[in-house]
Amino acid sequence: MWRTLASETLIKDRWIDVRADRCITPSGAEISPYYVLTYPDWVHVVALTPDRGLVLVRQYRHAAGQWLLGLPAGVVDGGDDDVERSARRELAEESGFMSDRWRKVSALYPNPATHTNRVHTFVALDAVATQAPQLDEGEEGLEVIVRPIDEVLAGLEDGIFQQATHVSSLLLAMRSIDALR
Known part of the structure; x- marks a missing residue:
């Protein structure tokens, strides 16, 4: 599983929350930024x-x-x-x-x-x-x-x-x- 080292919210309102994560894969590769969109169900x-x-x-x-x-x-x-x-x-x-x-x-x-x-x-x-x-x-x-x-x-x-x-x-x-x- 990836680990999240840091997370920054870029946009947040009633419809969407966009964040940029700094991630490390199990093999040690850094993936940054990795954008995550949080919506309501x-x-x-x-x-x-x-x-x-x-x-x-x-x-x-x-x-x-x-x-x-x-x-x-x-x-x-x-x-x-x-x-x-x-x-x-x-x-x-x-x-x-x-x-x-x-x-x-x-x-x-x-x-x-x-x-x-x-x-x-x-x-x-x-x-x-x-x-x-x-x-x-x-x-x-x-x-x-x-x-x-x-x-x-x-x-x-x-x-x-x-x-x-x-x-x-x-x-x-x-x-x-x-x-x-």
């Missing part, structure tokens, strides 16, 4: 309607400079000691959908080489629209789209989703659904 929700529609959101992603289609997702709030509560909140806020049938599928690191956070994937079955979305600042223009799950799965190779973590969350969730039915 994220949640992804694979919400299926009773008729096998997949609840999606289309929203602007600034770093890509594009409107992208993906899963309802968001940050685990610091006050949420129950990650499922964050998933339920994100689904309701972004899409207006709710479900009584939830299951955690996985918790994976999106990039363990440089990121400290994990993405928690949940399945929500029999999701129904119960309210209007309640969007956060910066989510203007977000559009809720329900597409047949088979259409979305068929479109993965053609880039229907451009976020790799959304693809992995969807595929893992679909694999787990047999255990839920």
Whole structure:
């Protein structure tokens, strides 16, 4: 395992903490600076309607400079000691959908080489629209789209989703659904 000899915070706000570490490998090589990005954990929700529609959101992603289609997702709030509560909140806020049938599928690191956070994937079955979305600042223009799950799965190779973590969350969730039915 690497040892950290020193660490300096370069940027820190509510979204990210960037630090530069001075590290020594087991063989004695020094790696410096080694940048580490500390984010809050994220949640992804694979919400299926009773008729096998997949609840999606289309929203602007600034770093890509594009409107992208993906899963309802968001940050685990610091006050949420129950990650499922964050998933339920994100689904309701972004899409207006709710479900009584939830299951955690996985918790994976999106990039363990440089990121400290994990993405928690949940399945929500029999999701129904119960309210209007309640969007956060910066989510203007977000559009809720329900597409047949088979259409979305068929479109993965053609880039229907451009976020790799959304693809992995969807595929893992679909694999787990047999255990839920």
